[in-house]
Amino acid sequence: MIHHAHRPKPVAKAKTVGMRKPDLRPWIQAGFVAIGLTLAAGYAFAESHHGNVIKSHGVSTFGPLKYDADFTHFDYVNPQAPKGGQYSSWAFGTFDSLTPYILKGNAAAGSSVFYDSLLTSNLEEPDASYGLLAHTIEYPEGREWVTFHMRPEAKFRDGSPVLASDVVFSFNVLVEKGLPSFKTAYKDITGVEALDDHTVKFTFNPDGPLRELLMTAGGIPVFSEAYYAERDFSESSLDAPMGSGPYDLADVDPGKSVTYKRRDDYWAKDLPTNVGSNNFDTIKFEYFADYTTAFEAFKAGAYLYREEFSSKVWGTGYDFPAIDAGHVVVETLPDGRPAGTQGFWFNLRRDKFSDPRVREAIGMAFNFEWSNDSLFYGIYERTDSFWENSPTLQAEGMPSEAELAILEPLREFFPETVFTEPAFSPAVSKAEDLADRRQLRRAGKLLEEAGWIVGDDGLRYKDGVKLEIEVLNDSPSFDRIINPYIENLKRLGIDATANRVDPAEAQEREKNFDYDMVTQRFSMSQTPGDELRQIFGSDSADVAGSVNVAGLRNEGVDKLIRIIADAESREDLDTAVKALDRVLRSMHIWVPQWYKGEHNVAYRDVFGRPYTDNPPPLSLGTSSIWWWDEDKAQALRDAGAL
Template identity: 55%
Template structure:
């Protein structure tokens, strides 16, 4: 299974990376109360007569915006970067294939990079953890309690067919996503009361009374805007390979399902000189090439068929980057620092299945993954063990709960196991670096016995005579060497375990349908968690198809703690609530935590220029540019570049 991801829209935009949810659901980071350069004036409309509103070009959480109202561009770009050339990536996002150009619905497998087609009212910056600035919206007005917002839209904004982007298109987008879009939209929009076009270029979002409004303005501003006039004759609910009319700077030039998709700059795009776009998207065209598997993709990279490759396989990174293009200096290797929370990767256990309801069963399964042996034998010592859903961040729970975190957890003491208060936050046991750790086997066997799964003729059965089976589903042969030893260890404690490799299409469908026992997956968590947590761990998303709640978590305390995160009025308060949530989730054993490395292992053909400063919260290649002289020099030297 391709590693599922969930990202904020700001980071997703920065790296043009895919996600498990429709592109428009990659929400802006949780944002805050006061903005730099704001002004106060009477609210628009009679129902708010006499009230004061904040008017601003941007919005931020827990502090001021970095960029003022007249900023020319973000600090991490080269505003003089040359335009032109082609960037080629490998299509290894949500799947190793695609059959749709509509990322907003449940049907079909959308192509990678479709976010290039769509603009939103606001966009995030890649050097702030939680800020957003106007794009289609040139300003916004809202009261201090954020109970509503009016976006003042840029009258110059146009769709790719030249038609103006108007307030009615925003209303249409909200309604069609709510009615016909991916099921996750209903969760995201649950606190929206109404969306109303006040005039041609002013649109108002009103939020539900009693809702936590900290992020709702940014959530509204992060919706990709769709053209009402186009969908008057096109069925939005159907998967399609017809390039749509869209609001972003790129259009689809060519799309071959399962093979490649090419996006090229729209020369008539209205926003190329907008401050949030200056120095970004410098390539004339961006191509995603698809291959049957990672091995085939890597061979294609070595042959110059695409130009940038992020390596996720430690063995390959350690021993296989010795091909001629590396030796000649044509291809560069680099570990690019990743300052986001890392490590939310593991084998997610499907709690929707009765056999996994007992946490002792889940804990026993987790004990059979020997990270220490895997890291020494398979990973060349490149990784560290994950224990937290917010690994490598101040939101990771550690030790015993204390202070504000303890006080928060006390509210739910009668619903939580006593060990939450008396034992340190759960951390996976350190195994001996041997393929089979006997101490772990004994502990796991005891847990299964206590849970009512006893050995009968060498196989674990319950009182009803049912066999304890565990299927690990994946669509990547590259993961076999990691999963197979895990499966063999599960068999050693009497579990009927197996690895099932499926083709990408079948894997995507089974993931959508929740048809799996365990599935490998990785989530990139926000630096400022908030509303997106409902789709990852919330009860509302547990039974919906194709959300990021891979484990099917449905728990009242988890829901309450998510709400505490959303309601937090300061970063300190938010981090306390996230640590409490992390502690509770880890105690539930909803996954078998894997490993992490706080960097991107990237190789690229040396044909690019780069800004001097890398944005701290993005990989950064969205701000590179094509260097024609470097390309010509490599071609002249015999490099097999396309």
């Protein structure tokens, strides 16, 4: 089954347009993770306890697993889903690699589809993982270590067995040659050893985030040690890698398209947890340099499925003949996840952004209300939280007593407003006037308080240095949003420019933090944990390729992340996340943009799916649990529409 489920938990980094940005994974830089949720009857263990050691077919962070060891399929799939046909969608920019776990190159969408991991998750349970390459796990109640008992039937594409030694190799090579973020994510894994061919044990730092580490270990993508004996893991490649997952490479046109084919010999294809999944014979991504071209290609039938992120296109573009003829389905489906953290992110590594008053002032120049009314057809709401659209995780009003119990010992690290004011929300501007003078006056006063004074040329200076800001952008479609913002920044006396570059240059500059401000979106987990260090932690601030876009360094934030990672109950977790949300919002590390807690989708009417109006909460599952409906496809062929 293709999910976003390799651990470290998927915090999605993305690119946007009035527009919500589509998601990419930070650690794998690709769209879909290939994972077959497997549980062979011969290795089915309900949770059992021997002394203080737990033996089970899966693990849950909080509470019991939903599915027992003998379940036949996940509730959200169609167990009779037919196999065949194709799924195709689009991707933005370009690619030059099928190696998604390294810093070099830009990996193709879906290029993690080749790999399995020891554990995997599903589309219903944000807190749970089940065995994949491992049929059973053993761990003490304190989670200081974990032993994975692996399936002897698991095979790589070449027919060789997946061994414990491959897991050890995979861990070591990711730390030594993988994305720098792996070294950060795995720093509390102190030992990995193969006890025999099919048993591997991980030992953890007893002072580390033990609640998280078991799943972090279980989520490591497993590579073939033999395959890399004569290959350099750190070098990007367009060759089909050696994996054990449900799909293989069918075709690659560098920078233009990539196609994956379902493996008939996939070792886990008939296991109960794969029932109803991995239904398409081929999965294809077509690449486009801009959103307009991608939409026109969809209208022309170049690909079959599109989630629409542009409010302008959604509001005005979906009236073409194929829709009127019933050949294209257009619908809105609920999204049960936190809405994401899309915004203009400041690069705090640059001195000009060191004063939070400067950042707050720059944020006030963005008139969301005008943008929503004039550009977005009124379909969005303003984001103010890093866990927007999640009532249990989003901070509201003044801090509760439970939040204060966490925050007070860390008071020295945070702005006083955390304790004296409600959780920060952006000021509301006038929708009828881009240049809301009231807001711009307030912003100008903040800049003056921070020492940035207007000179004779109308621009702001401090200690002889001019306040200049470049907003990095890689999409022509986003120009209409950035340019009005630039106008307002100039009205404040800031020498602001919008610099649109091609996607490849943008990717390189972002890897190396070469920007003043950049638009990014992160889809936050419903069960946040230690992976938050990748976005907000001090130890990732200067690691090339990390997703700490802002370059945030704050000891109090680091401690809050650890409190979240160590939370022993869902209630404690929710409280700690609200405290972190409150703190981050007070620091003005971004200018929040907008959200819509729904999926806007359109597709050629050739698919079936196991739900009507209520998809599983964690994903639509389009490429994994949908299927090709040959009768519908033939009807479109007969009409000359396919």
